[in-house]
Amino acid sequence: MKYIYNLAFKMSISATIALILANILNVQFSTVAAVIAILSIQDTKKKALIVGRNRIYACIIAIFLSFLTYKFLGQSPITFALFLLIFIPLTSRFNISEGMVPAVVLSTHLFVANEITSYWITNELLIMIIGVGIASIANLFMPSLHKQFEEDKAYIEKNYRLILSKMSKSLLTYAVDRDEKIIINNLEKRLNESIDRAYKIANNNLLKSDSYYVDYMNMRKNQFDIIKKLRSHFEKFYMSFDQTHMISKFTKNVADQIKDTNDCRDLLEELENIKKDCKRMALPKTREEFENRAQLLQFLNDMEDLLRIKRNFILTYNLDNNKK
Known part of the structure; x- marks a missing residue:
């Protein structure tokens, strides 16, 4: 059953059925x-619907213009060139460029006809x-990506917890784990793949518009950008204060509470x-102490941005639920 979702399989089956049906109808x-x-x-599904619609419009225009x-x-x-000079700009003007090539092929059939x-x-x-009809039926069979979406969420949250926990320790030790760069690179790659899957889930829903999946992954991507900013501060940390221990403990607390349902209000x-x-x-006594404490404050401000991104996301969807 899984083969029915494969693009190559759907292409081959659709082409075969279209050819058989066309031959039956002579x-x-x-x-x-x-x-x-x-x-x-x-x-x-949504992309298929748009492409199919645009091909139908383009073909109808091409047939009428060819006639x-x-x-x-x-x-x-010369008349074929004139046809192209008129038709190609029309497909661009009406944003139906996907149908240009098939429509031109249909036009060539009329071009070589005796009458x-x-x-x-x-x-x-x-x-x-x-052609479009058979493909439209095949396009109704799309794989469900919800399970992968949940796996993506779990992976992202797990690694956010891991990275922030490491930051909590690094605040006190001034040392960054060797494997942290690998974790961040793998996480960034998975995030980009997850955003792509989220768009596919949203675009496979024809009956209603549901932006939750895309909004969730974009929220996590925005948080990831903040995490990279947080990491950049460690290049300038080389002194420890009472504030350092407070912020380290808070960072660990944030790491422990990374989960889908946390609204971040308490944090x-x-x-x-x-x-x-x-x-x-007490105020800093030396220039070095001042610079390090200022960097700590900026770290804390960035941590606030990290939490507010999630807080705003939760509030937005709570409002949506209330509207329903």
């Missing part, structure tokens, strides 16, 4: 229907309908209390 140039079916196979051009100006290379009659116009329409309140405590502490 359609001339029946192989073109098979080619159109192959070109119309897409990786999401006018060849009927009244004759069938010559453009209703038979040939019907023939070209049947080629288009069979943000804890962060504000840490800021107030830092203000009550």
